[in-house]
Amino acid sequence: MVRIVPEIIKESVTNLVKNGERTDGRAFDEYREISLETGVIEKAEGSARVKIGNTQIVIGAKPQIGSPFSDTPNVGVLMTNTELLPMAAPNFESGPPDEKSVELSRVTDRCIREGKVVDLDKLCIIPGEKVWMVFLDLHVVDYDGNLMDAAVLGCVAALMNAKLPTTKIEDDELILDYDNMIPLPISHTALMSTFAKIGGEMIIDPSLEEEEVMGARLSVGITEDGSICAMQKGGERPLEKEEILKAVSTAKIKTAELRKLLP
Amino acid sequence: MIIIITNTNLNSGTETSERADNRAFDELRNIKIEAGVLERADGSAYLEIGGNKVLAAVYGPRELFVRRLMQPNKAVLRCKYNMAPFSVDDRKRPGPDRRSIEISKIASEALTPAVFLEKFPRSTIDVFIEVLEAEGGTRCAGITAASVALADAGIPMKDMVVACAAGKSDGKVVLDLSEVEDKEGEADLPIAMMPRTGDITLLQMDGHLTEEEFEQALELAINGCKIINEEQKRAIKNRYGD
Numbered sequence: 167m168v169r170i171v172p173e174i175i176k177e178s179v180t181n182l183v184k185n186g187e188r189t190d191g192r193a194f195d196e197y198r199e200i201s202l203e204t205g206v207i208e209k210a211e212g213s214a215r216v217k218i219g220n221t222q223i224v225i226g227a228k229p230q231i232g233s234p235f236s237d238t239p240n241v242g243v244l245m246t247n248t249e250l251l252p253m254a255a256p257n258f259e260s261g262p263p264d265e266k267s268v269e270l271s272r273v274t275d276r277c278i279r280e281g282k283v284v285d286l287d288k289l290c291i292i293p294g295e296k297v298w299m300v301f302l303d304l305h306v307v308d309y310d311g312n313l314m315d316a317a318v319l320g321c322v323a324a325l326m327n328a329k330l331p332t333t334k335i336e337d338d339e340l341i342l343d344y345d346n347m348i349p350l351p352i353s354h355t356a357l358m359s360t361f362a363k364i365g366g367e368m369i370i371d372p373s374l375e376e377e378e379v380m381g382a383r384l385s386v387g388i389t390e391d392g393s394i395c396a397m398q399k400g401g402e403r404p405l406e407k408e409e410i411l412k413a414v415s416t417a418k419i420k421t422a423e424l425r426k427l428l429p
Numbered sequence: 430m431i432i433i434i435t436n437t438n439l440n441s442g443t444e445t446s447e448r449a450d451n452r453a454f455d456e457l458r459n460i461k462i463e464a465g466v467l468e469r470a471d472g473s474a475y476l477e478i479g480g481n482k483v484l485a486a487v488y489g490p491r492e493l494f495v496r497r498l499m500q501p502n503k504a505v506l507r508c509k510y511n512m513a514p515f516s517v518d519d520r521k522r523p524g525p526d527r528r529s530i531e532i533s534k535i536a537s538e539a540l541t542p543a544v545f546l547e548k549f550p551r552s553t554i555d556v557f558i559e560v561l562e563a564e565g566g567t568r569c570a571g572i573t574a575a576s577v578a579l580a581d582a583g584i585p586m587k588d589m590v591v592a593c594a595a596g597k598s599d600g601k602v603v604l605d606l607s608e609v610e611d612k613e614g615e616a617d618l619p620i621a622m623m624p625r626t627g628d629i630t631l632l633q634m635d636g637h638l639t640e641e642e643f644e645q646a647l648e649l650a651i652n653g654c655k656i657i658n659e660e661q662k663r664a665i666k667n668r669y670g671d
Contacts, residue, residue: 207516226514
């Protein structure tokens, strides 16, 4: 189902931005209220519930024993999967993941993987045979814009919250000790800031209304030492070089602020 | 050959005559219901009972795009029950399976009798039940939450629908089976009802019960429903005042 945005809303949102204002009174580089809780699902080894404004995602991290990929026999596996639940928005439908959902999974995965959040080398149990496979499942329950930043923030928090049973090998048996849990090996943190281009301006953390009006979108993933680890442009309209560079430098400052929310 | 052993498999089968969580035979697990928890949905509710965490959301009445389902004289109530991959001990593969499809069907049939569908011809009311964490009795939790979400959406109803299970565990007829009691017990009897009239809108059973035990279990479940119904009303009152 396609939602048509009324011209009058397009115009009013764009004109506000041109006057240096936003519909909800935020500054161009100001996030909505963010809340982040971890350990919300006891049955998941790691979990988090993140809210940015009215956008809400519940994330569970579940490790399982599996076989490594043949080209990386000594490395654990990280799998990211998103469900844009039909309860989250009137135009979301149940069924296999659509483009929007796959893009969100892949961009989140890229930011976490390239940001070296999880030390995948340490997830190897028996080289070539058994490794930990960590499944990150994102359950989007309420959609009010800017899923990317919420997804990455929540995923990093869920991974930092995750525990693994200790493993030992006796004879040919792999023993998982659920009484002695160890934290998932985390080496870095990476977070993402997303900008929407409206009326020639780049505004951070677009709300749903702003996303519907924007011409283009840019998401920038930054690690804790300030290097860029993932980017994704979205939307039908082009971006200019200066806009991109400005977004990157703002993202560096803003992701550093977001990092303070992590446990 | 590598055999995977987990030490959690070893501590099952504890021999006690009492219930594992020290509840009386007619005692419910702790329950908490909150209405209006989601922004986008027309109505929503969050419910916790024991270790279950369930979200329900309602959209509608809205236009029905699947023409073959359309009813010329009334709305259709469609229900989708879904479990989060992280809601259970071993990750569940995302997407519908036979179990969730069946529960979706019986949940919509449980809720339908309470709703004045004839007020909205040719439209749909969509109910989504998301199990975030499962600990036995998710279908009942889902239906109970869905009814609160329908009320939160302002959908005209004859009564709330409330669901609860009773069953037999360790040879005793007990109310509101936990996950362990459900798995290791002898019988499970989930029901849903409209408490004002006492009409039963869902009834399932698996396991073995004598006729007397069935009567006892049904009586227990009906009483359980009445208690949970008070929590449903409280959730709506908390949101909208008396």
